[in-house]
Amino acid sequence: MGRKKSGLELYLHIPFCIKKCDYCDFLSGPSTRTGQESYIYALLREIKAVSAVEKRSVDTVFIGGGTPSVPECDVMEKLLQGLQENFHFSPNAEITIEANPGTLTSEKLALYRKYGINRISIGLQSPKDEELEVLGRIHNYRQFLESYQMAREAGFSNINVDMMFAIPGQSYEGWIENLRTVAELGPEHISAYSLIVEEGTPFSKRELELPDEDTEYRMYEDVAKVLGEYDYHQYEISNYAKENRECRHNEGYWQRKDYLGLGLGAASLIGNERFTNTRDMQEYLENSGVPERIRKDREVLTEKDEMAEFMFLGLRMTEGVSKAEFQEYFGNAVEKIYGEVLEKYKRQGMLAEKENRIFLTRAGIHVSNVVMADFLL
Numbered sequence: 577m578g579r580k581k582s583g584l585e586l587y588l589h590i591p592f593c594i595k596k597c598d599y600c601d602f603l604s605g606p607s608t609r610t611g612q613e614s615y616i617y618a619l620l621r622e623i624k625a626v627s628a629v630e631k632r633s634v635d636t637v638f639i640g641g642g643t644p645s646v647p648e649c650d651v652m653e654k655l656l657q658g659l660q661e662n663f664h665f666s667p668n669a670e671i672t673i674e675a676n677p678g679t680l681t682s683e684k685l686a687l688y689r690k691y692g693i694n695r696i697s698i699g700l701q702s703p704k705d706e707e708l709e710v711l712g713r714i715h716n717y718r719q720f721l722e723s724y725q726m727a728r729e730a731g732f733s734n735i736n737v738d739m740m741f742a743i744p745g746q747s748y749e750g751w752i753e754n755l756r757t758v759a760e761l762g763p764e765h766i767s768a769y770s771l772i773v774e775e776g777t778p779f780s781k782r783e784l785e786l787p788d789e790d791t792e793y794r795m796y797e798d799v800a801k802v803l804g805e806y807d808y809h810q811y812e813i814s815n816y817a818k819e820n821r822e823c824r825h826n827e828g829y830w831q832r833k834d835y836l837g838l839g840l841g842a843a844s845l846i847g848n849e850r851f852t853n854t855r856d857m858q859e860y861l862e863n864s865g866v867p868e869r870i871r872k873d874r875e876v877l878t879e880k881d882e883m884a885e886f887m888f889l890g891l892r893m894t895e896g897v898s899k900a901e902f903q904e905y906f907g908n909a910v911e912k913i914y915g916e917v918l919e920k921y922k923r924q925g926m927l928a929e930k931e932n933r934i935f936l937t938r939a940g941i942h943v944s945n946v947v948m949a950d951f952l953l
């Protein structure tokens with residue numbers, strides 16, 4: 577099997593937030609300065625240990641969370657220095673940091689730029705203060721605009737804005753208005769996810785006035801059209817970019833490039849092996865210098881697993897999967913392995929084929945979970 581060997585992607589998890597949003601089930605929470613310092617030192621120990629054996633150059637870095645813009649400059653500088661000293665970066669590496677309004681300052685932005693961070697992803701969710709309040713966000717729209725402006729002034733020419741639809745109380749018209757408000761600002765990239773009510777979150781215990789299924793369908797369906805008017809193109813189920821501004825880090829994930837997740841609960845794919853770091857903070861702090869001790873849920877993928885992942889991750893992208901690449905990786909034609917499933921969904925109008933690529937149609941995108949599940953062997 578000829579798996580593509582290329583550079584490496586890095587993900588760094590910063591599990592701190594000022595306060596938990598009411599819908600959030602990510603691995604994150606409030607912290608003290610001492611807690612942040614201990615964590616960053618532990619992360620540096622992991623970086624040192626891992627970089628001693630991993631010598632490939634790094635193509636993309638994603639510093640995610642949580643809210644990576646929470647730690648103060650002096651704490652964050654230690655981490656960014658450590659990254660720079662221990663890894664070798666490709667000349668045009670994409671380095672992204674996630675940030676939330678209400679935590680960004682011009683000093684922090686200048687620091688990120690100094691260490692080569694060239695993309696920032698700002699969590700907005702909604703430009704309406706009453707919706708931000710419903711979500712339990714810590715910021716208002718004015719604070720977002722200030723952060724956005726500061727990021728531009730600091731020299732960020734590649735900005736993503738995260739948005740959310742199907743928020744309790746939101747109408748179809750209200751959502752389209754939100755999209756237009758943000759698109760008019762002109763960020764290079766917009767991610768638009770629907771609210772998922774996750775078990776164990778405050779939302780799961782509340783009576784929520786959610787948009788009905790038909791409204792949610794239209795809310796999703798019209799994102800591509802509305803953003804198209806502002807020169808964004810959809811390149812993945814929930815992601816829209818201006819020309820050549822797709823997130824390379826995420827594309828690498830969907831294309832199953834090797835990526836190494838560092839930090840609490842971070843997931844990795846190296847070769848045909850997947851593993852996830854411990855989610856237990858104490859365990860992480862004590863053992864991060866010996867990565868073998870913190871890596872859990874190790875799974876060596878079989879060829880069938882890899883084929884299934886190739887298909888269901890690849891189909892997330894609007895350009896779909898390349899039949900030639902499938903053949904090259906697995907030494908078999910995709911039709912030989914998935915002939916029946918492909919035929920079934922083509923007949924139903926959920927999948928289509930063009931220029932040797934297989935992709936989801938508009939109808940297929942709406943039921944992508946069902947279609948993708950059928951590729952498990």
Ligand code: SF4
Nearest residue numbers: 593596597600604642
């Ligand atoms: S800012 Fe993001 S990670 Fe933090 S609590 Fe809110 S949704 Fe979760």
